[in-house]
Amino acid sequence: MPEAGVAAKGLGRAVIFLGPPGAGKGTQARQIAESYSVPHLSTGDMFREHVSRGTPLGLRAKPIMERGELVPDDLVLSMVEERISRPDCADGFILDGFPRTLPQAEKLDEILRKRFKTQPVVVHFVVDEKQLMRRLTGRRTCAMGGEIYNIYDHPPKVPGRCDRDGGELMQRPDDREEVIAERLAAYERQTRPLVDYYCGRGVLKDVDGMAAPAAVTKNVLQLLAQKK
Ligand code: AMP
Numbered sequence: 001m002p003e004a005g006v007a008a009k010g011l012g013r014a015v016i017f018l019g020p021p022g023a024g025k026g027t028q029a030r031q032i033a034e035s036y037s038v039p040h041l042s043t044g045d046m047f048r049e050h051v052s053r054g055t056p057l058g059l060r061a062k063p064i065m066e067r068g069e070l071v072p073d074d075l076v077l078s079m080v081e082e083r084i085s086r087p088d089c090a091d092g093f094i095l096d097g098f099p100r101t102l103p104q105a106e107k108l109d110e111i112l113r114k115r116f117k118t119q120p121v122v123v124h125f126v127v128d129e130k131q132l133m134r135r136l137t138g139r140r141t142c143a144m145g146g147e148i149y150n151i152y153d154h155p156p157k158v159p160g161r162c163d164r165d166g167g168e169l170m171q172r173p174d175d176r177e178e179v180i181a182e183r184l185a186a187y188e189r190q191t192r193p194l195v196d197y198y199c200g201r202g203v204l205k206d207v208d209g210m211a212a213p214a215a216v217t218k219n220v221l222q223l224l225a226q227k228k
Pocket of ligand 1: 064065076100
């Protein structure tokens with residue numbers, strides 16, 4: 001089994017990180033992608049980049065994201081399809097925050113059937129709502145390297161500065177309490193049905209997302225090392 005921070009080869013498939021906002025998907029995806037040397041594809045990060053560059057896609061996504069709602073499927077799907085067709089995804093990749101609706105999951109199945117012979121593995125992060133609120137309201141992200149902190153549970157050594165590169169720590173505009181409520185509602189409405197969808201296909205693995213981040217990483221690595 002690969003250890004966190006130690007490069008391992010052979011992910012060889014798509015891994016989907018499924019769970020509500022604040023479940024730890026981003027933090028874990030960074031670690032696991034690094035361990036396997038595969039791309040970490042966060043659709044939220046992709047949209048935030050489009051927003052900051054002011055692209056046509058970013059201009060359409062910005063007000064939707066600010067309300068905590070989901071961006072329409074067609075926009076998400078063309079962005080993801082283009083990204084996973086690049087050569088760096090040939091040995092597998094980690095999807096963080098995608099799919100989030102049934103049509104997205106069905107389209108992804110179709111793409112993966114063509115591209116990979118194996119089914120995806122879906123890691124489902126289980127976290128209670130109280131903990132989600134604590135994680136989301138306390139989350140701060142490095143503007144330079146994207147490192148994720150939490151002012152309550154994982155504070156930086158110097159307040160407001162990243163331990164790794166000294167970058168400024170920012171709060172995401174959609175991590176304000178009123179927007180968080182809408183994001184959690186959108187999860188229940190549109191994304192939670194994917195738990196049954198993937199469970200029915202026998203590819204869903206539950207992970208206790210309430211555990212300490214290092215323990216969660218270890219569990220996910222163990223689960224991915226199991227026979228394909
Ligand atoms: P995240 O960083 O994953 O919490 O995503 C931030 C925001 O980007 C979400 O609240 C949505 O507005 C948008 N977004 C990210 N991924 C998706 C997706 N797969 N489908 C629709 N909207 C998405």
